Amino acid sequence: MEYRFARRSDRVEDSFIVEIFKYLQDKEMISFSGGFPNPDSFPVDALKAASQKVFESNGKNVLQYSQTEGYAPLREFISKRYKQVYDLDIPSDEILITSGSQQALDFIAKTFLDPEDKVLIEEPSYLGAIQTFNSYEADFITIHLNEDGIDLVSLKEKLTHDQPKLIYVIPNFQNPSGVSYSEENRKGFAEIVKQFNVIVIEDDPYGELHFTDIKRTPLKKLLPDQTLLMGSFSKTIAPGLRLGWVCAPQAIYKKLFTSKEASDLHSSNLDQQLIFQYLSDNDYDTHIASIRTMYSAKKTQMEKAIDTYFPKSVKVYPCEGGMFLWVVLPEGMSSLDLFYEAVKEKVVFVPGDPFYVGRQHTNTFRLNFSNASEKDIEEGIKRLAKVIEINLK
């Protein structure tokens, strides 16, 4: 039977991540490819205890249908934390709980995008976002990401010329590049963007995982009516629970609420109450500080290994938080070709290509450090150095 799919179904391809998964079956493979938090950071015992409490105190309620907008005390917690950490005022009734922030992205795309509407993204950008916008038949405009943030000259030019409906950015420790916008870049961004009728999607899964205490003002604070701020517990508590959120002005919040209702009614009531119980019984700041220490050490070790073993013609972007290092090979070298060579040496990473729209054989690639052991970082970077050396010649 010849199935009659929607037009949008033709636009979405298998992601390269699926290709990589094949190689991860090999137990000797060292992987810097994932975007996974380190499981040693998961508060297993505390969550176990919290789950007992939730079942004991609220068993029937937690198993019943619940509110589409999410568990009220959890929304309150998120609102208070924004105030505490960023002095940012977000009323809890403008916070919609979603199944990971990925789902918020889906609802935003669904709410704003007709086919051929334009979305402005950083280059490189998060491949899951590209995939989601693609599934709503968006057209992409890309803006180069510098080491201190988005290119402002290009931003103004493209906003004027292309009138995109949405701008998608990850200002803190971007996936894949690790780039953080400087305070100056953030202010410049806001100055330009406020002159246009465009919505900013500020994706911030890594903001709490900073290795330095430099001020990083949320774009939401600079552009409150124009910004949809997304957050997540995936990188700070546990991704398996699939809990994130989006903060939106009321007029947009209502549309996102309706999308949530038509999509899955609400996120897991158990997971929401479980996380809230955990947050009530434990010191979240102490917990996050321990993740920062763990990841910062891994990042430093990986940078040092790269410095020791990689040829000097290979560059690495500065990284002050998050989970990734971004490597730039000499011009003309293909990280995709390098990937298949590296597989033979039992080490994998994510080649740059899937992080770009319509570009192939780019000379960049992503290394994940959060989920690699000390031993694997040393040995994996050595193996990778060998492969690069050979392919440089």
Add this chain to the structure above:
Amino acid sequence: MEYRFARRSDRVEDSFIVEIFKYLQDKEMISFSGGFPNPDSFPVDALKAASQKVFESNGKNVLQYSQTEGYAPLREFISKRYKQVYDLDIPSDEILITSGSQQALDFIAKTFLDPEDKVLIEEPSYLGAIQTFNSYEADFITIHLNEDGIDLVSLKEKLTHDQPKLIYVIPNFQNPSGVSYSEENRKGFAEIVKQFNVIVIEDDPYGELHFTDIKRTPLKKLLPDQTLLMGSFSKTIAPGLRLGWVCAPQAIYKKLFTSKEASDLHSSNLDQQLIFQYLSDNDYDTHIASIRTMYSAKKTQMEKAIDTYFPKSVKVYPCEGGMFLWVVLPEGMSSLDLFYEAVKEKVVFVPGDPFYVGRQHTNTFRLNFSNASEKDIEEGIKRLAKVIEINLK
């Protein structure tokens, strides 16, 4: 700021359910309005024990990112259960775990529907499905539901004339009407449908909650390549965990998988492993049998109360399972008007209107019996009878 929403955003209205919620704040209100399972049926202690086991045996794994398609042992369980209960062969790699079957509906709509594509639905139909199809800008074709199933003459005529891409049906104990397709109706349906290039969405959240042992062959068995069969643990274990699934032929499964990936990566890993642990440690058949007994008794009590108190000009559809009774008022009487009269007498139900596409002041309404107490059924039906009597005059 004037936001530039997508066209589809204009199509979705607030559901009437939100309106009803307002009245449920009143503690004296008797509600037959929800679509909620009875919380007394939730296996709280068994799930609590299962959650301990999962955290103890698999804590780090259960909190990590997981496979988009769902937890493999859970997919295996569902495959085996179809074989056991219906002698239906569904390979586990054609089962995609979703966050409630509502989410499967969203992915199916996204995969198949371009704006103005036609969807054939029963009249009345599940309002959540109407909302989801609406959000993809579908056009609706409706077919009258008889007491023994869908109207076959009309089905053939409309398939020929309108060439819909999708047919959405709930053959077992439909929400809202409680109607079940007879075996003859199912066979007639399949005979007609197999002549057309159309996909059948067989939504089956209530199939296991039957009060009689009549044979009910899944449409999936009669039309394997054309049918997407959706199921759910919401009505048999707990809706708060948001776990359902869809069974799809490989070519369609791949598209739904991609939708899932772009939407929320995967459903809660904890909830999936929790349900699987529960199913491994407990007798699911015994559990479901106890729900059947509970709901069947409530249904019988409600039918008896209606028979005792309602005017004879009010009809009720036969009901052999599920959670709802469907009431037909005398022609010309509006259940929406009646709703606001009933509110004054402190009893609520769902008027028929939201279950129809573009019809207002219908003479039908839905009563939920699964979540009402013995006392409330007696008293609520009495109150309702009084309101109907007054409005008949």
